[in-house]
Amino acid sequence: MSEDESTPDESEAEQSADLDAIRDRLDSFENDLEDLESDLEAAETEDDLDVVEADLESTREDLEDVEIPDPPETDDDEEEDDEPTPEEELQDRYDDVESDLGDLEDDLEDQRGPYAEDVVSEIDGVANTITNTRWTVEGDEELIEAVNSFLTDVNDLLGSDLSTPGGLEPVSGAELGEKGEEEGNVPEKLEDTLEDATEAVEDAGLDPDDDAETIAGLLEATDDFEGDVDDATEWTDLEVREQLRREGFYDVLDHVKDFPPEWHALKVHEKRGNVDQILLAYETLGSEFMEEHCLEALERMGPEEAIDPMLQKANRRDQAAMRILGKIGVANDDVVDTLVDYVDSNPDLQKPAFRALGEIGAEDAVQPIADQLVADNPDVRSWAARALGLIGDTRTIDPLADVLENDDEDRVRASAAWALNQIGTTEALEIVAEYHDDRAYLVQAEAESVDLEPAA
Known part of the structure; x- marks a missing residue:
């Protein structure tokens, strides 16, 4: 038999010796933890705790070097024995040592300070x-x-x-x-x-x-x-009405004509241009009735102070908020990005988004809106054309001319003609003027409104 070969009995003896060595190391760890626990209890200063911490770190490093072998595999035909194997017993002891070491580390941190x-x-x-x-x-x-x-x-x-x-x-x-x-x-x-x-x-x-x-x-x-x-x-x-009272919301009420009184106060604040009070009512009052009237007031006023709250509301797919952003007319990046998200959405959201982007003159939205000129829904094509007309970008003249010439729906063609009239360059107006005898009355009307005569 060669030197590298060993009998089954010799192999089992080697495995048993390895397990005994691990068992001895775990005995040593258990004794060390008892000593470390005593050292921790006796520690009175931060320096004492530093020494214990270093010992705990060294112990953990040594423990991590210990490898518990896997239990031997058993044949499926063999009956399982409820008794744990030596390897399983050692793994349980290892886990207990690791848990006790973690507890000591936590106790050390608790004992430090305060700082x-x-x-x-x-x-x-x-x-x-x-x-x-x-x-x-x-x-x-x-x-x-x-x-x-x-x-x-x-x-x-x-x-x-x-x-x-x-x-x-x-x-x-x-x-x-x-x-x-x-x-x-x-x-x-x-x-x-x-x-x-x-x-x-x-x-x-x-x-x-x-x-x-x-x-x-x-x-x-x-x-x-x-x-x-x-x-x-x-x-x-505070209760809502008490908040409003302290903010001076009701100070404008000499007498109350409408019920609830908040509605009457809202009308007065709108008339006086008190945007802060309208936003206060919008953010404070919880009724759908008052929220609706606050939004209507903001849409009529179009104040820039309402951009942030309306952006938050528009991001929740709110059509009224989109209309208000259009009325405000500020084409900052956040407003445009929020509205463009709805350009390729459902028609209920597309309509106010198109309109708002047109009103604020969002040139960054030209391409996504122009892409909707070939949408299946004729309403969407019509809204897109009108939005492009409001923006007035001359890059859209050719695609709008194609819609005017080729679209199957006369109302969509009329919207394209209207948009070209809004762009108002000589090129755009000459295209519309050619349709003075168009089959559709609305297209004719747009063509007849063209004035190519130079101003005196």
Whole structure:
């Protein structure tokens, strides 16, 4: 028998020896974990914890080098034995060691700190809550009181002299318009003060061992501060009519002619051009009745201030919002991209999208609209032609001329003639003028309206 060959008994003996070696290593790991647990309990400083952490990392690296062999395969005909194999027993022990090691690593992290960085992070979190929430006048007052109380605690713990700005006074939404932004913005001014507090904590150079009590006191003060902010009165805590009243929405009502009173107030605000109040009603009032009237008012007014809320609504396939964007007439990228998404949609959405793109003169939409000149639906072809006429791009003269000459539907041909008239160049007008004796009255009418005479 060659040196490389071995008998079955020798192979089994080698496998058994390998398993015994793994078993011995797991025994060693279990003993090491007991020692590490004792070391962790005895650790008093960050340096002590660093030593334990290094030992835990070394233990994990050694554990990852251990490979448990797979259990031997059994024939399908053999009856399964409920007793685990030696390999399965070792795998269970390995998993237990790994789990216990993970628990010690978690305990180590829990035992660290607290740190000054934790205090700064907590303060920043509360500051974000303050600036990203809309507060009532009462809420602003409660925030000022909460910050003052927090600063008192910080000053006691750090020996600092932090304070809120002098003359800090809450201002209602209606008063803000009269006094200006500088008089309001309580949250922003408090944020500046809280930035001073975080700088004071950072500048104190607090050591997690020597200043553990101070850091713990600061964290406790921050927790109390967060609770006070959570209890402050937010704008959403008010009923809808109370929100509107505080914003001055009802101030225009000397008497009420229509019911509900919000409808009458809306009419007055539209007449006076108070776009902000109409948008306030649109965003605040939950009834479909008032939303419809707010949208109708915005469509009549076409204010640029309505672009963002109408974009949000148009992205939800809302036809009224598309019409309003057309009436506003601003061809920014967001508006055009939103409307172009509906150019190749269903006819209910195509119609307002075509119209709006035409009204705003969206040259970037010319090609996708022109592609619809060959749509199966004659209504879609007609709307596309009219939209191109409103945009007035001379590149569309030839495709519109083809529609005028070849389309099967006279109403589509009439729309193409109308569009060429709108483009108004000599080339476009001469094309339309040739149809003065067309079979369709609407096309004739467009041709007869052409004026090729030069202006005097």
